[in-house]
Structure formats: C-alpha cells, structure tokens
Amino acid sequence: MAFEFSIETNDSGTHARCGTLQTPHGPISTPVFMPVGTRGSVKGLTPIQIKDVGSSIILANTYHLALRPGSEIVRELGGLHDFMQWSGPILTDSGGFQVFSLATLNDIDDDGVSFKSHIDGTPMRLDPASSVKIQEDLGADIIMAFDECPALPAERATLERAVERTIRWAGQCRDAQSRDDQALFGIVQGGLNLDMRLSCMEALAELDLPGYAVGGLSVGEDPDEMATLLKGFAHQMPADKPRYLMGVGRPIDIVRAIASGIDMFDCVMPTRNGRNSFAFVEGGVLRLRNSRYKLDDTPIDATCDCYCCQHFSRAYIRHLFLANEMLGPTLLSLHNLRHYHRLIERVRAAIRAGTLANLLTTMEEQHAAPTLAAGDDD
Amino acid sequence: MAFEFSIETNDSGTHARCGTLQTPHGPISTPVFMPVGTRGSVKGLTPIQIKDVGSSIILANTYHLALRPGSEIVRELGGLHDFMQWSGPILTDSGGFQVFSLATLNDIDDDGVSFKSHIDGTPMRLDPASSVKIQEDLGADIIMAFDECPALPAERATLERAVERTIRWAGQCRDAQSRDDQALFGIVQGGLNLDMRLSCMEALAELDLPGYAVGGLSVGEDPDEMATLLKGFAHQMPADKPRYLMGVGRPIDIVRAIASGIDMFDCVMPTRNGRNSFAFVEGGVLRLRNSRYKLDDTPIDATCDCYCCQHFSRAYIRHLFLANEMLGPTLLSLHNLRHYHRLIERVRAAIRAGTLANLLTTMEEQHAAPTLAAGDDD
Numbered sequence: 001m002a003f004e005f006s007i008e009t010n011d012s013g014t015h016a017r018c019g020t021l022q023t024p025h026g027p028i029s030t031p032v033f034m035p036v037g038t039r040g041s042v043k044g045l046t047p048i049q050i051k052d053v054g055s056s057i058i059l060a061n062t063y064h065l066a067l068r069p070g071s072e073i074v075r076e077l078g079g080l081h082d083f084m085q086w087s088g089p090i091l092t093d094s095g096g097f098q099v100f101s102l103a104t105l106n107d108i109d110d111d112g113v114s115f116k117s118h119i120d121g122t123p124m125r126l127d128p129a130s131s132v133k134i135q136e137d138l139g140a141d142i143i144m145a146f147d148e149c150p151a152l153p154a155e156r157a158t159l160e161r162a163v164e165r166t167i168r169w170a171g172q173c174r175d176a177q178s179r180d181d182q183a184l185f186g187i188v189q190g191g192l193n194l195d196m197r198l199s200c201m202e203a204l205a206e207l208d209l210p211g212y213a214v215g216g217l218s219v220g221e222d223p224d225e226m227a228t229l230l231k232g233f234a235h236q237m238p239a240d241k242p243r244y245l246m247g248v249g250r251p252i253d254i255v256r257a258i259a260s261g262i263d264m265f266d267c268v269m270p271t272r273n274g275r276n277s278f279a280f281v282e283g284g285v286l287r288l289r290n291s292r293y294k295l296d297d298t299p300i301d302a303t304c305d306c307y308c309c310q311h312f313s314r315a316y317i318r319h320l321f322l323a324n325e326m327l328g329p330t331l332l333s334l335h336n337l338r339h340y341h342r343l344i345e346r347v348r349a350a351i352r353a354g355t356l357a358n359l360l361t362t363m364e365e366q367h368a369a370p371t372l373a374a375g376d377d378d
Numbered sequence: 379m380a381f382e383f384s385i386e387t388n389d390s391g392t393h394a395r396c397g398t399l400q401t402p403h404g405p406i407s408t409p410v411f412m413p414v415g416t417r418g419s420v421k422g423l424t425p426i427q428i429k430d431v432g433s434s435i436i437l438a439n440t441y442h443l444a445l446r447p448g449s450e451i452v453r454e455l456g457g458l459h460d461f462m463q464w465s466g467p468i469l470t471d472s473g474g475f476q477v478f479s480l481a482t483l484n485d486i487d488d489d490g491v492s493f494k495s496h497i498d499g500t501p502m503r504l505d506p507a508s509s510v511k512i513q514e515d516l517g518a519d520i521i522m523a524f525d526e527c528p529a530l531p532a533e534r535a536t537l538e539r540a541v542e543r544t545i546r547w548a549g550q551c552r553d554a555q556s557r558d559d560q561a562l563f564g565i566v567q568g569g570l571n572l573d574m575r576l577s578c579m580e581a582l583a584e585l586d587l588p589g590y591a592v593g594g595l596s597v598g599e600d601p602d603e604m605a606t607l608l609k610g611f612a613h614q615m616p617a618d619k620p621r622y623l624m625g626v627g628r629p630i631d632i633v634r635a636i637a638s639g640i641d642m643f644d645c646v647m648p649t650r651n652g653r654n655s656f657a658f659v660e661g662g663v664l665r666l667r668n669s670r671y672k673l674d675d676t677p678i679d680a681t682c683d684c685y686c687c688q689h690f691s692r693a694y695i696r697h698l699f700l701a702n703e704m705l706g707p708t709l710l711s712l713h714n715l716r717h718y719h720r721l722i723e724r725v726r727a728a729i730r731a732g733t734l735a736n737l738l739t740t741m742e743e744q745h746a747a748p749t750l751a752a753g754d755d756d
Binding site: 039041044045046047068073084085294316322326331 | 417418419421422423424425426442446447451454455456461462463672673675685689690691693694696697698700701703704705707708709
C-alpha cells in the first residue's frame with residue numbers, strides 16, 4: 001500500500017526508531033538522509049552516482065523548479081522522475097522557505113505570498129493551492145504543505161501568526177490535492193516555543209496527514225536550542241507517521257534529532273561543503289585545500305567505502321581544488337553523501353542493537369573536543 | 379613487447395590503416411582519439427566514466443602539471459597513473475606548445491625557452507633535458523620531444539629555425555631519457571611547407587624513434603590548408619611507426635587525416651565544447667542552450683549509446699545549462715567523447731571493409747552543406 005509507514009524497532013534508550021515508508025517509487029528505510037537536488041540535479045552527480053553512494057530518496061525544490069524551467073514544462077516532459085531520470089522516491093518542499101529566504105518579498109497576507117523571482121524579478125504569487133498545483137506538476141512522491149517560515153529569533157506574535165496561517169494553509173493544501181499518488185506532509189511551526197509547537201502539531205494532527213515535518217528550524221538559532229526543542233517535542237509528534245526535520249544538518253544534529261524521535265532529514269551540507277573542499281570524517285571536517293595535504297597519499301577516510309576514498313589521495317583531491325577542476329567537487333560530494341549515509345546506517349544498526357545512546361554519547365564527546373575541525377584550516 | 383606497433387589492415391582506397399600499439403599499460407587500437415586531461419583530470423569526468431565512453435588512452439599536459447602540482451610531487455605520489463587513478467596508457471606532451479601559447483615568453487634561444495608561469499609569474503626554463511625529466515617524473519607511457527612550435531602564418535626563416543631546433547632538441551631528448559619504459563615520439567615541424575616537413579621528417583627518422591607526431595598545425599591556419607599538407611605528407615612518414623597529429627580537431631579534420639595516413643589524435647574540442655553546451659551529432663553540432671529544445675524530450679542523438687543519450691532529454695540538458703548545473707557539462711562531455719569514439723569505431727570498420735573513401739565522401743558532403751551547425755544558434 002502506498003505510503004504505509006511501519007516501525008520495525010523502537011530504541012529502548014531513546015525515542016529513535018527504525019521503520020519503512022512505502023512510496024510509489026519504492027520503499028524508504030528510516031531514519032533516512034535525503035540529498036538535495038534543488039534544480040532537478042544533485043549538483044555534480046549523475047543519478048547512477050547518487051544511487052551508488054546509497055541514496056534512496058532525493059529532495060527537489062518547488063520554488064526553484066517553478067521559476068526555471070517551470071512546473072508545467074516538467075509536467076509536459078513526464079514529471080520530475082522522468083525529467084531528471086531518478087527512478088527512486090522524490091520529495092519536493094512547498095516553496096515556502098525559499099520565498100521567505102531568497103525572493104524579494106512583496107507582501108505576505110493571510111492567503112499567500114506575493115514576491116519577485118530572484119532570477120529575473122518577475123512578480124509571482126504562491127499560496128496553498130498553487131504550491132500543491134506546482135508540486136502535482138512536478139509529481140514527487142512526497143509533497144509538503146505550504147507554510148510560513150519566520151527567521152529566528154522572532155517575536156511571539158510573529159510566530160503565532162505563522163502557526164495560525166500554517167495550520168489553515170495545511171488544510172487548504174489537502175483540499176487542493178487532485179492526485180492520490182502523492183503523500184502530503186504537514187509542517188509544524190512555532191519557533192523554539194514548545195507549547196506553540198505542540199498546539200500547532202495538535203491542530204495539524206486533526207488533518208490525519210501521512211507525515212509531519214518540523215519546519216522553521218536551522219534558520220538562525222543556536223543548534224543547541226534546536227536540539228533542546230526537539231528533545232521535548234519530536235517524540236510527541238504522531239508516533240505512527242514519519243517525522244521529518246527540514247534542512248538539518250550537521251552529523252551531530254542529525255543523530256541528536258534521531259534520538260529525539262525524528263525519521264527523515266535533508267540538507268545541502270554534504271554537497272555544498274564538498275564543493276568548497278570540505279570533507280566529513282568521523283569526528284570532524286578536513287579542508288582539502290590545506291597545504292598539509294600536498295603530499296598526503298592517504299584517502300580522505302580509510303574506513304570509507306566510497307569511490308573517492310577507494311581510489312583517490314588527499315593530495316590529488318587538493319590538486320583538483322587548487323586547479324579548479326570540476327572533478328574535485330564531484331568526488332567530495334560523493335564522499336560526503338556516503339559519509340552521511342554510512343552514519344545513518346550506523347545509527348540504524350545501533351537502534352536495532354539498543355545502543356544508540358552510546359553512539360550519541362561518543363559523538364557528543366567528539367563534538368565537544370573536535371580533533372580535526374578546529375585545527376584544520378589554513 | 380612494449381611499444382610494438384603492428385598494422386593489421388591497410389585501406390585499399392586511402393592511406394588509412396588499422397593497427398595496435400602496445401604500451402606498458404595495455405594496447406591501443408589505432409586510429410585512436412585521446413581525450414585531454416590537461417591538469418591530470420579529463421574535466422568533469424571520473425576515470426570510470428572516461429573508460430565507459432570508450433577511451434583507451436588519455437593525454438595530460440607537461441606544462442600545466444609542472445607548474446601545479448609540480449612533477450616531483452606527482453612522482454612522489456607514484457606517478458600520473460596512480461595520481462589520477464587512470465590505469466590505461468597516458469601520453470604527455472612536451473610542454474613546448476603551451477610555453478609558446480600560454481606563458482609570458484622571456485626568451486627563446488638555441489637551447490630552450492625561458493618563460494614566466496601564467497599562474498603566478500614564476501620565472502622558469504624548459505629545454506629538451508628538463509622536459510624529458512618532467513615527463514619521466516610524470517611517468518606517461520608515451521612522452522613527446524620538446525619542440526619549437528611557431529604560430530601560423532610564419533616567415534620561412536622562422537619555420538626553418540624551428541625545424542632546425544626541433545630536430546636538434548629531439549636528439550637531446552632521446553639522450554636525456556633515463557627510463558626504458560616510455561616511448562619518446564619525435565615531432566615534425568615545418569608549417570604548411572611540404573618540403574620542409576619532409577626534410578624535418580627525414581632527419582628525425584634517423585633517430586629511429588618509436589613514433590612520430592605532426593606538430594605545429596591547428597595553430598591559426600585554415601583547416602583546408604592543414605588537410606592539403608597532410609594529404610601530401612602523412613603517408614610519407616615512416617609506415618611502421620604510429621603517426622600522431624597533435625591537437626586536431628573537428629570530426630571532418632580527423633577523418634581526412636586518417637585517410638591521409640594518421641593514426642592518433644587528441645583535442646579538447648569534445649570536452650570544451652561540451653562544457654559550453656555544444657553537442658556533436660552526425661553532420662553538425664547542437665547548441666543545447668537554444669530555446670528550441672525547451673520541450674524537446676528526445677535524446678541528443680537517438681543513435682548514440684552513451685549514458686547521456688540513453689537517459690536524458692535535450693530539454694533536461696538545456697535546463698541544466700540554463701541553471702548552471704555542473705551535470706550539464708559532465709553529460710555533454712560524456713556524449714561528445716562517445717561521439718568521437720563512435721566515429722573512430724566507424725572509421726576502423728570502414729578501413730577493414732575498404733570503404734573509408736565512401737565514408738569520407740559522405741562526411742565531406744555533410745560538411746559542405748551543414749544541416750544543423752549553421753542554423754542552430756540562438
């Protein structure tokens with residue numbers, strides 16, 4: 001059955017769980033990390049490479065694709081799966097976050113948002129119905145409700161207004177759906193305020209949507225504040241639905257959130273950092289442009305099974321970045337995505353073994369005393 | 379035996395031939411097209427992808443690698459094959475062409491060239507012995523003699539001086555060789571002057587080098603003038619040695635040169651044009667940024683077996699270029715290299731069938747009346 005979500009293991013020591021979400025394009029094992037393919041391409045990687053690093057579902061951005069090439073063009077070309085030749089599940093966001101963060105805002109009102117395209121200034125409007133329409137054109141397996149996402153810190157009144165609109169808009173999104181092969185996830189707002197989050201969640205739960213996301217985090221606040229909020233909130237989200245934390249984050253943020261009960265994540269960090277010569281390794285980050293790697297013939301991570309680590313030296317990757325060769329960003333994007341997926345695999349195994357709390361403790365200790373990240377910059 | 383060159387078929391109607399060149403990293407079937415990996419990377423492609431499109435040997439540039447990361451660093455890291463993880467044969471040029479075309483020249487004298495790095499202005503000197511030393515550090519299977527390569531048109535005296543130096547330097551290069559696992563190819567200069575080319579060839583033949591290249595073409599002259607020179611010259615090069623035309627060229631130039639007796643080619647055209655949204659198809663070139671491809675769900679070339687044509691539409695590739703996605707250059711580089719290799723495969727089959735003259739006639743007709751190239755630009 002499409003979108004059935006089954007939980008196989010609940011961790012004994014934390015709120016973490018292992019599960020499977022069925023989609024029209026195949027099952028997703030959770031917890032899951034979703035690479036970001038903003039404009040219909042995970043930057044620098046072919047679909048084969050994305051699959052090879054272990055990605056099972058990818059994310060694409062409604063706002064960007066609506067602006068270019070346009071959602072109707074994607075629909076005419078067979079939808080996003082055909083367009084970008086990704087045969088697995090896809091999730092599209094609602095465009096809300098980008099409208100607030102990228103576009104030149106014209107006006108937010110109770111019914112939607114008027115804005116100007118950040119590409120060419122074209123006046124546009126996005127509201128619950130049009131966001132759903134665009135996402136139906138794109139044809140992702142999971143689509144997101146259109147929400148208002150205020151930057152943090154925000155006044156209480158701003159957050160309350162955003163929560164109120166987000167709830168009302170979620171209902172309008174559900175009513176606007178004309179396809180039955182897409183799961184509409186609701187988005188919970190409410191900033192760092194637990195009560196507001198809970199009341200938002202309660203209202204959205206009445207819609208009985210197939211999944212719920214935590215939005216409005218990783219938008220300027222301290223990551224520890226986010227972790228505290230999630231610790232109190234995530235496990236109070238409907239237990240039988242997948243829980244998705246939008247736009248997060250660093251490995252430590254992800255494992256903390258999983259322990260708090262979150263199932264799904266997306267973030268540009270592995271690919272964006274990779275394009276900027278940063279490689280994730282256990283306990284830190286290497287900056288491959290650093291001169292210390294000039295003659296380093298070891299792989300980025302000797303324990304990693306990715307194509308980059310199985311073949312190339314740090315010295316070669318440094319050379320690629322200094323010579324502005326595209327292959328550098330490609331190889332580090334591959335490695336960083338693989339690093340994230342391997343972390344998630346370790347987390348899943350720990351949940352099954354009932355040892356996630358230990359893994360998290362180890363990561364917290366590494367995080368408190370980073371042996372690599374701090375000393376690695378030029 | 380390393381570097382044995384055997385000819386399997388001589389075309390009955392032209393001077394073309396099919397052969398095999400043995401190298402320490404495996405055999406090369408000729409005629410052959412070699413992708414260019416200037417800085418130790420064929421731009422945007424992994425070694426797996428390069429192999430998958432059918433490349434058997436790649437080229438790297440001595441000048442660029444000597445400047446960055448430095449040939450001694452490459453040597454310390456195990457040589458170019460290990461450094462860039464290409465397990466097949468590699469050819470390095472001598473650096474001569476780049477010194478004359480890219481560097482700020484300080485002084486050309488009878489013994490070599492003093493110049494300033496185009497990267498940081500560092501004063502450097504390249505001469506026959508240092509070029510061989512650098513190429514031994516890099517460790518390619520085929521290395522090139524250091525030559526003087528004047529731009530065309532050039533005064534007769536300039537060409538004569540270049541020929542004289544090129545001959546003398548070739549002997550010095552041979553004397554400077556300390557490795558016996560690298561084939562040193564001589565380079566023939568002499569501009570568009572057949573007599574000068576023949577006398578240069580005659581002098582170089584006395585060195586009995588394992589291969590000979592035609593240098594100093596595709597440097598400003600009309601491609602038809604190049605074709606005329608090659609028609610009279612290529613078949614007079616030693617018949618039992620591989621003949622390499624450096625830096626050429628368009629598909630028509632390559633097939634003309636093969637018919638004249640050339641065996642080996644390299645050119646940045648397939649990858650550089652690919653990065654600029656141009657795709658080679660039979661009889662012309664498509665510019666994928668063109669708005670006519672906005673809704674075109676067909677592949678670039680329905681007859682092509684490359685990953686790009688087997689999966690992606692022209693509309694998607696156009697979108698990638700308009701959105702500045704790295705995947706666009708990668709996919710078109712893949713396709714264009716595959717297009718070149720498929721052309722060479724057709725040429726080899728035609729040589730074996732004795733029908734190369736017919737294939738060339740067809741290509742000349744398409745070339746005279748291009749159906750795609752001329753009308754395709756925005």
